[in-house]
Amino acid sequence: xxxxxxxxxxxxxxFIIIVxxxxxxxxxxxxxxxxxxxxxxxxAFVLGGGNLLKMNLKKVSERRPGWAYSAIIIAAFLIxxxxxxxxxxxxxxxxxxxxxxxxxxxxxxxxxWWIYEYLIYPLTSTMFxxxxxxxxxxxxRAFRAKxxxxxxxxxxxxxxxxxxxxxxxxxxxWLPELxxxxxxxxxGQLWNGLRLEKLTETxxxxxxxxGSRAIxxxxxxxxxxxxxxxxxxxxxxxxGTGED
Amino acid sequence: xxxxxxxxxxxxxxxxxxxxxxxxxxxxQPPEPPAPPSELQVRDRPSDNGQAxxxxxxxxxxxxxxxxxxxxxxxxxxxxxxQAEWGEKIxxxxxxxxxxxxxxxxxxxxQYEYRIVAVGVNEGVSEPAELLGGVGSVxxxxxxxxxxFGILLVVICGAVVxxxxxxxxxxxxxxxxxxxxxxxxxxxxxxxELGRSVLFINGIQDINDIQTIAGLTVLGNVARRTAEYDATxxxxxxxxxxxxxxxxTVQAAYLSAGRPDAYNENNIYYLTDEQFGFVASVTGRxxxxxxxxxxxxxxxxxxxxxxxxxxxxxxxxxVAGTAMPSQLPFFVAACDYTLIGEEFxxxxxxxxxxxxxxxxxxxxxxxxxxxxxLLLLGCGAATLASMAGSxxxxxxxxxxxxxxxxxxxxxxFP
Numbered sequence: 335x336x337x338x339x340x341x342x343x344x345x346x347x348x349f350i351i352i353v354x355x356x357x358x359x360x361x362x363x364x365x366x367x368x369x370x371x372x373x374x375x376x377x378a379f380v381l382g383g384g385n386l387l388k389m390n391l392k393k394v395s396e397r398r399p400g401w402a403y404s405a406i407i408i409a410a411f412l413i414x415x416x417x418x419x420x421x422x423x424x425x426x427x428x429x430x431x432x433x434x435x436x437x438x439x440x441x442x443x444x445x446x447w448w449i450y451e452y453l454i455y456p457l458t459s460t461m462f463x464x465x466x467x468x469x470x471x472x473x474x475r476a477f478r479a480k481x482x483x484x485x486x487x488x489x490x491x492x493x494x495x496x497x498x499x500x501x502x503x504x505x506x507x508w509l510p511e512l513x514x515x516x517x518x519x520x521x522g523q524l525w526n527g528l529r530l531e532k533l534t535e536t537x538x539x540x541x542x543x544x545g546s547r548a549i550x551x552x553x554x555x556x557x558x559x560x561x562x563x564x565x566x567x568x569x570x571x572x573x574g575t576g577e578d
Numbered sequence: 579x580x581x582x583x584x585x586x587x588x589x590x591x592x593x594x595x596x597x598x599x600x601x602x603x604x605x606x607q608p609p610e611p612p613a614p615p616s617e618l619q620v621r622d623r624p625s626d627n628g629q630a631x632x633x634x635x636x637x638x639x640x641x642x643x644x645x646x647x648x649x650x651x652x653x654x655x656x657x658x659x660x661q662a663e664w665g666e667k668i669x670x671x672x673x674x675x676x677x678x679x680x681x682x683x684x685x686x687x688x689q690y691e692y693r694i695v696a697v698g699v700n701e702g703v704s705e706p707a708e709l710l711g712g713v714g715s716v717x718x719x720x721x722x723x724x725x726x727f728g729i730l731l732v733v734i735c736g737a738v739v740x741x742x743x744x745x746x747x748x749x750x751x752x753x754x755x756x757x758x759x760x761x762x763x764x765x766x767x768x769x770x771e772l773g774r775s776v777l778f779i780n781g782i783q784d785i786n787d788i789q790t791i792a793g794l795t796v797l798g799n800v801a802r803r804t805a806e807y808d809a810t811x812x813x814x815x816x817x818x819x820x821x822x823x824x825x826x827t828v829q830a831a832y833l834s835a836g837r838p839d840a841y842n843e844n845n846i847y848y849l850t851d852e853q854f855g856f857v858a859s860v861t862g863r864x865x866x867x868x869x870x871x872x873x874x875x876x877x878x879x880x881x882x883x884x885x886x887x888x889x890x891x892x893x894x895x896x897v898a899g900t901a902m903p904s905q906l907p908f909f910v911a912a913c914d915y916t917l918i919g920e921e922f923x924x925x926x927x928x929x930x931x932x933x934x935x936x937x938x939x940x941x942x943x944x945x946x947x948x949x950x951x952l953l954l955l956g957c958g959a960a961t962l963a964s965m966a967g968s969x970x971x972x973x974x975x976x977x978x979x980x981x982x983x984x985x986x987x988x989x990x991f992p
Contacts, residue, residue: 356728358627358718371786375819382818382848389847400866454852461854465880468887475890476911546903549919553901555945556923557788558731559738559938564791568742568934569926571798571830572791572823 337573348565386411417445490537497534506530612640612648612696614704620692620713623679625724625989628686628717633669634677638696638704641673649673649696653703656680659689659712689714725990726983733948738941745937753939758897758915759928762873765895766803769870775810776800777869779860779885781876781900782853785819789901793876794820794827795926796899800873801831805840813846814863816856821848857881861888874898874913875922878905886912899925956980 347367354364390404416422422445424437440447479485496502506529512518518526526532563569617636622628633654640648652675653667671678684690689712696704745751769776778800780793797813804811811828815821825846832841849859861884864872872889874882875898882898882905889896890912898909899917909916917925920942927935956977963974982988 356721356724358625358721361627375784375817378818378822379851380818382821382851385818385821385848386850389844392844403862454855457858458852458854461858461884462880465884468883472883472887472908472911549903549906551946551949552918552920552942553903553923555734555942555949556792556901556920558734558945559942560788560792560923560926562735562738563927563935563938564788566739568938569795571795571926571930572827573830 337570340573341567341570345565345567348561383411383415414446414449417449422446423448493530494534494537497530497537502530502534611702611704612698613638615641615652615694615696615707618692618694618707618709620680620690620709622713622715625718625721626715628715629684630679630681631684631690631713631715632677633680633692633694635694635707637674637676640698641696648698649704650699651697652678653695653697654678654680655693655695655706656682656690659691664693684715686715686717722989723987726985727987730948730984734941734945737944738938741940741944742934742937745933745940748933751933751936751940753924753928753936756917756921756924756928758899758917758921759925761895761897761915762800762803762929765871765873765897766800766807766809768895769804770807770809772870774870775812775867776804776871776873777860777864777867777889777894778811778813778873779876780813780815780820780824781874781878782816782856782881783877784817785823787877789877789922790817790820792901792923792926793899794823796873796875796922796929797824798827798831799926799929801828802835805832805835805837808837808840810842811845812863812867812869814849814856814860815846816849816851816853818848821846853879853881857884860885864888864892864894868892869894872896874900874909875917875925876900878902878909883908883912889913952980952984956985 347370350360350367351364354360354362387408390407393404394401394408418439421435421437421439424435424439424441424444426433426436427438430436437444440450473491477484477488477491479488496505509525509529510522511529512522512526527536560569564572615635615638617634619634620631623630623632635652638649638652650673652671652673654669654671655664655666656668657664668682669678669680691712692709693706694708695706698704741751766776778797780797781787781790783790785791801811803809813821813824813828815824825843828846829838829841829843832838849856864885865888869889869892872885872894874885874896878885878900879902882900882902886896886898886909896913897915897917898913899922900906900909901919901922903919906916906918910918924939924942927939959973959980960977963969963971963977966973968974979992983990983992
């Protein structure tokens with residue numbers, strides 16, 4: 335039963351969403367199912383928050399290595415939750431100006447807004463900024479010309495890199511461009527095609543795009559097949575043991 | 579002399595009076611309104627739930643692109659059949675346009691009347707063009723625009739079901755080796771030898787993303803291996819529902835491996851929904867715990883490279899699988915093995931080794947054949963039409979039909 339009920343729910347909702355794609359009459363059914371999911375996810379968030387607290391409290395109480403990090407997590411979690419729920423520092427809205435809780439919980443000037451603006455945004459931006467260094471280290475490793483394939487990759491990357499900068503104009507700007515008012519000759523097209531910015535366009539628009547579309551077709555078929563297996567109950571690995 | 583002076587005074591007075599008259603006319607009379615639009619037509623928007631009506635009209639004679647811009651825009655009014663007043667305008671459309679979609683709270687079964695006017699400078703309004711007698715929207719039973727999509731879906735899903743049934747019936751199906759999946763045993767074995775843990779990240783999307791489901795099926799197989807090898811498996815998640823489902827999956831895997839006692843639900847835990855908060859926590863743990871093997875299976879965004887590079891820096895053997903094309907290069911650069919797109923979705927069938935699951939892979943292959951045939955037909959027809967220099971011949975029409983109808987959303991028939 336523990337496996338059958340979720341399977342039936344998943345299959346029913348899945349088929350409703352498929353049907354609502356093709357039958358305009360049932361469009362709202364699909365939208366409603368997605369709203370149910372949102373409600374479910376919101377309820378499950380309590381579960382996640384509870385688990386976060388439990389795990390970190392346990393770590394602090396057992397004084398396991400790194401317990402100080404857990405203490406910071408608990409403090410940050412509880413402070414954010416409290417100021418958000420109690421709408422600390424929010425300004426009443428214009429319609430209900432005499433009700434102190436009528437303001438937007440994340441309105442400008444509120445404590446939660448302050449936490450977002452001055453703590454979460456800078457922290458996430460810092461993490462995102464680190465990506466630049468990771469890209470450099472990954473590129474260094476990926477572009478080492480160890481064999482034929484890696485050398486080709488390096489050469490292609492080098493052309494694209496130059497083609498996207500002014501270096502392309504400096505290095506190959508002397509090659510003749512195609513004349514707009516005359517029928518281009520074979521050599522005219524060849525020289526024009528060898529300009530770095532044109533080579534970059536060709537690599538990105540032909541080779542890269544073709545490969546990317548091939549991957550996308552495979553992904554689309556994989557999604558269709560996997561979804562079908564889930565809806566028909568052929569793949570049940572995500573449903574667990576079935577034991578109560 | 580005196581007569582001449584009187585005459586010039588009279589002329590000057592007349593000029594002043596004339597000028598004053600002109601000025602008075604300019605300030606009191608509105609500018610001449612533009613010519614009205616005509617041929618107002620309203621029809622139901624096809625293939626929808628009765629939420630919209632399509633309005634079209636012939637432009638005002640003063641709405642000429644090359645002339646002086648006497649029309650600035652068109653105002654459209656609507657009223658329910660039987661009402662006397664038109665009320666406020668419901669839509670406006672700039673000069674030069676001759677069509678607009680009215681999706682402003684259209685009620686199915688209600689009949690509406692429409693009026694359109696051209697508006698010029700200083701809001702000089704033309705005579706209206708009206709559509710009286712009532713027109714209403716209809717709720718359609720089938721979205722014809724998606725007919726070909728539906729046909730392709732039925733054909734490909736039908737092929738998947740057929741091959742699954744064929745596999746159940748004992749048909750031998752051969753599937754090529756996928757190096758990334760062959761490496762699962764190697765990675766878990768290495769973790770066991772080193773006495774370190776295995777890390778599994780199921781992407782950062784919720785359970786309603788098919789990549790998360792595909793990742794969970796791989797997690798089940800990885801968990802079975804860790805149970806067999808007695809290695810520790812850690813699964814941090816960024817969604818509560820994924821945590822709950824991952825716990826069920828891992829528990830089932832430990833049970834099927836005959837090691838239910840080794841299952842520890844505390845190793846599958848929720849961190850945060852925040853993308854970079856999750857990454858910060860996971861990478862911090864990676865550096866401290868020094869996992870021997872890291873699996874990244876699911877939907878990833880900018881965090882993919884941060885995770886994979888950190889894993890690389892601690893010397894972990896890494897296997898990634900995702901259907902996010904933009905993240906694949908990062909995983910390829912930083913991981914030992916990467917399951918690219920369809921390989922990732924094939925993983926569960928491949929790892930399970932169950933014949934009926936393998937059948938689904940053959941169904942996918944059939945879909946590829948259909949795609950390849952359409953590609954060849956379309957490209958061939960377009961190339962031959964281009965070489966023949968014809969833009970409206972049979973070949974060009976075939977290429978256009980494939981592009982706009984079969985792969986597009988123009989419906990079933992031209």
